[in-house]
Each structure stands twice: as structure tokens, then as C-alpha cells.
Amino acid sequence: MTGRGLLPVARTxxxxxxxxxxxxxxxxxxxxxxxxxxxxxxxxLACTSCDTPYSWDWQRFSRAEQTRRVPAADVAAELLQHPTRLVVVTGGEPMLQQSQLAPVAARLKKAGRRVEIETNGTIAPAGGLDEHVALYVVSPKLAHMGGPEHRRIRPEVLIAFQATRRAVFKFVLDSPADAEELATLQDQLGLERVWVMPEATTAAAVVGGMRALADVAIERGWNVSSRLHVLLWEDERGR
Ligand code: SF4
Known part of the structure; x- marks a missing residue:
């Protein structure tokens, strides 16, 4: 049922x-x-240091100006105009829209594209979309990102992602305490294929943060991720 004056929104x-x-x-x-x-x-979620608040924070940004509702077929067609093999679906939180994204991912895969999904790891993958996803980059939020733990960390969901064998876990670390928190979580859940990266929106902060992370990452067997787009373009939107 739709409210008076609202246009019906197609489920796709x-x-x-x-x-x-x-x-x-x-x-x-x-x-x-x-x-x-x-x-x-x-x-x-509503992370305190989110770098894309314009995708979800409707107290600071206009939802009508920042978003549009687009049929799945048109979303796929728009992406297929881009000659890239890799298509990254990110957010906001894409897993909120699994059923809508399923036909998009199916069309992209059929056209030979590799679909990767970046997610905060709080909503488990389901049939429909899952079969078209090559990789999940799961980025659970540690305490420094704000909000109650039971909303940020969903152990059963993280285990479900790991069970797909198509997931890596990527954590933003901002301090030695974050590294301790991650180590505890990893030991509790047996997370494999862990990546860490600094919280940084300038090139200097990326380099400094990676230097600070290197030794603990090597010690723990974590991979270190740069933030290449920040090194190249700092916080320019759409790059
Ligand atoms: S989960 Fe990601 S998009 Fe959502 S508020 Fe946190 S950092 Fe931002």
C-alpha cells in the first residue's frame, strides 16, 4: 500500500x-x-567518520537531491556504458537492497563483468544476488566508528559471509586499541583474509597511517590496504 500522493515504487x-x-x-x-x-x-549504521554521509545522512543532506529511484534494467544499462571489467557496488549499505540489486548483478555478470560488493557486514547474503557476486569486501565497524556494538558487529552475519568463501574482511584502524579490538574479534570468529587500512582523507594521513599499521599487520598476518583514490585525488567526490 502506498500513502496518499506517493507514487508506487516498483520492487525492482x-x-x-x-x-x-x-x-x-x-x-x-x-x-x-x-x-x-x-x-x-x-x-x-551511522558511523561518526563516514566518508560518504551524502548517501544516507538525511539530516545533513537532502535525500531527494542525493538519490534517485531507478529501474534495475536502467542501472545495469548505465553501468554497461562504462568499459570496465570490474564493477564495485558500494554505499551507503548495498545489502539493504539485495532483491533490487540481484537483476543488476545478473545482467552485469552475463555481460562478462566482475561484481564486487562492499558492505558493512550486518546483513547476510541471500539467494538471488549472491550467485552473481564474485567477491564481498566486508568492512565491520569497530568501536571508534561509534554506535552500539550489537548493531555494528553481527557475528552470525560475519560467519555467513566467510562461509561463502568469496569474502575478505577489511577494517579501518585508527589506533593501537583498534588493532587490539580487531585481534580479539578475529580470534573469536576465526576470520580469514583480513585487510587493514588507515582512517585518512589526505595523502599524508594515508602514508602516515600505513606506516603506523605495518608492523602490527605483519605480526598478525593482516594485509595492508592503501587508499589509492585519496593518494591520487584526496577527497574529490566521484573518483
Ligand atoms: S556503514 Fe559505511 S556508509 Fe554506513 S555510515 Fe558506516 S561508513 Fe558510512
Whole structure:
């Protein structure tokens, strides 16, 4: 049922924030690869140092100006105009829209594209979308990102991602205490394929943060991710 004056929204419509590319994936295991990005609108968390608040924070930004509802077929067509093999679906939180994204990912995969999803790891993958996803880059939020732990960390969901065998776990670390928190979580859940990266929005902060992370990462067997887009373009939107 729709409210008076509201247009009915088709279940296949994606709440889209932006499509951009070709650019370079800046983070995680696919860093450096040419990619196009689909950023969905809305998020189920509200992290204090979120670098894309315009995709979900409707107290600071206008939802009507920052997002549009687009049929799945049109989203896929827009992405297919970009000649990149890699398509990264990010947010906001894309897993809020699994059913809407399933036909988008199916179309992209059929066209030979590799679909990776960046998620905060609070909503488990389900059928429909999952079969078209090559990799989940799961980024659980540690305490320094704010909000209650039971909302940020969902152990059963993280275990479900790991069970797909198509997930890596990427953590933003800002202090030695964050590294301790991650080590405890990893030991509790047996997380494999862990990446860490600094919280940084300037090139100098990326380099300084990576230097600070290097030794503990080597000691713990974690991979270190740069933030290539920040090194190249700082916080320019759409790059
Ligand atoms: S989960 Fe990601 S998009 Fe959502 S508020 Fe946190 S950092 Fe921002």
C-alpha cells in the first residue's frame, strides 16, 4: 500500500546515489584495478567518520537531491556504458537492497563483468544476488566508528559471509586499541583474509597511517590496504 500522493515504487527500483567511473578501485584486494562504481542510497549504521554521509545522512543532506529511484534494467544499462571489467557496488549499505540489486548483478555478470560488493557486514547474503557476486569486501565497524556494538558487529552475519568463501574482511584502524579490538574479534570468529587500512582523507594521513599499521599487520598476518583514490585525488567526490 502506498500513502496518499506517493507514487508506487516498483520492487525492482534501486535507490541509487551515484554511478561513476571509469576510475581506480582505491582499497582492498582489488586496489589499482580500473573499475566503475554503483553507490546505493541509505545505510543501517551511522558511523561518526563516514566518508560518504551524502548517501544516507538525511539530516545533513537532502535525500531527494542525493538519490534517485531507478529501474534495475536502467542501472545495469548505465553501468554497461562504462568499459570496465570490474564493477564495485558500494554505499551507503548495498545489502539493504539485495532483491533490487540481484537483476543488476545478473545482467552485469552475463555481460562478462566482475561484481564486487562492499558492505558493512550486518546483513547476510541471500539467494538471488549472491550467485552473481564474485567477491564481498566486508568492512565491520569497530568501536571508534561509534554506535552500539550489537548493531555494528553481527557475528552470525560475519560467519555467513566467510562461509561463502568469496569474502575478505577489511577494517579501518585508527589506533593501537583498534588493532587490539580487531585481534580479539578475529580470534573469536576465526576470520580469514583480513585487510587493514588507515582512517585518512589526505595523502599524508594515508602514508602516515600505513606506516603506523605495518608492523602490527605483519605480526598478525593482516594485509595492508592503501587508499589509492585519496593518494591520487584526496577527497574529490566521484573518483
Ligand atoms: S556503514 Fe559505511 S556508509 Fe554506513 S555510515 Fe558506516 S561508513 Fe558510512
Amino acid at each position: 527500483d534501486v535507490l541509487l546515489c551515484e554511478v561513476f567511473g571509469p576510475t581506480l578501485q582505491g582499497e582492498g584486494p582489488s586496489a589499482g584495478q580500473i573499475a566503475s562504481f554503483l553507490r546505493t542510497g541509505d545505510c543501517n
